[in-house]
Amino acid sequence: MSIVIDIHALQTVPPSLINRDDTGAPKSAIFGGVPRQRVSSQSWKRAIRRYFEENFDAQQIGDRSKRLPEKIAQRLIDAGVEQDEAIKRVEDLFKAAGIKTAIEKPKKNDDSEEKPSPYPRTGYLLFLSQQQIDRAVEELLARDGEKPSKAEAKAILDTDHSVDMAMFGRMVADDAAYNVDASVQVAHAIGIHGSTPDFDYFTAVDDLAEEGEETGAGMIGTVQMMSSTMYRYATINFDGLRKNLDSVDTARLAAEHFIEAFVSSMPTGKINTFANQTLPELVYVAVRDTRPISLVNAFEVPVEAKQGASRRKVASDRLAQEARDVESVYGFKPLAAYVMGIGETADSFAELAEKTTLQELTQNINEVLERVVGDQ
Incomplete structure (x- = not known):
């Protein structure tokens, strides 16, 4: 039944x-x-x-992001691991799990002073529960640089699913074994x-326009609504x-x-x-x-x-x-x-x-x- x-x-x-x-x-x-x-x-x-997340236990809700390797690495750094070593341990974990990560390369002809993140990211949005993130941090600290096996990596990233993952499912493109059926x-x-969109025509007034003896709107626009x-x-x-x-x-x-x-x-x-x-x-x-x-x-x-x-x-x-x-x-x-x-x-x-x-x-x-x- x-x-x-x-x-x-x-x-x-x-x-x-x-x-x-x-x-x-x-x-x-x-x-x-x-x-x-x-x-x-x-x-x-x-x-x-x-x-x-706002009304029940926030620990029940997972994170869905390309930046989960960075989140794990940052927590390793907070625990006293050097940045390069933290990144290496995280890369080892995801490599053992068969989930591809990459560090963002500088864009060509980019003259901005902002440097790309040194942390690896997954190629797609990855769903992990807070318990899986916590376990990854604990295991990587306890192993002290020892690489995990595939089975160990899967045990870390594929147990203790969050409630939202259990409800809405998870798809991992690199390995279907990590998928969770919604x-x-x-x-x-x-x-x-039946209904169709309407348009709202709006204006915004410049509060200091009168001081310059100006008239009219500071900006004009439209937004659709239904x-x-x-x-x-x-x-x-x-x-x-x-x-x-x-x-x-x-x-x-x-x-x-x-x-x-x-x-x-x-x-x-x-x-x-x-x-x-x-x-x-x-x-x-x-x-x-x-x-x-x-x-x-x-x-x-x-x-x-x-x-x-x-x-x-x-x-x-x-x-x-x-x-x-x-x-x-x-x-x-x-x-x-x-x-x-x-x-x-x-x-x-x-x-x-x-x-x-x-x-x-x-x-x-x-x-x-x-x-x-x-x-x-």
């Missing part, structure tokens, strides 16, 4: 630019033949990782109705999470924290400009022993407000009906289901889920997992 936790949310975002493409425009997608606002899964996963899938958030009610979806493969973390208790806590982070996080793109600090108006969570089920098709036909009912109430009715249809047609009834909502949105799920609050929701999920999984 495979246990999965599906998390569905409806969230309205006012004029904002939380996720943009290479042209500076809000990301979008065609769904149901209609252009919609879109926020990429990468953007929201980054926000979830930051929420974890136990959490996060969908791109997508508008439940506003939508979006459907958000993520699913947790609890068995995969437990395997990656090698602990049922840690996996239960991680699942509980992920749900809170999914609900409470917000990507920070242009947030100082637009202050789009909203929370979901509806969250529906289903614990299943079948397979993950997205309810996005509830919004293939764009949602419009009806007389006497807001867009978000119509959307919650649509989402609840999709959930009923799935249960009726396929028989995929959840082991447990919970809903939390603003105003009347949660009423749509009266026969489908137990009404709850965020604090109660995470506690309930933990209790359900303890009941259906136990100490396996």
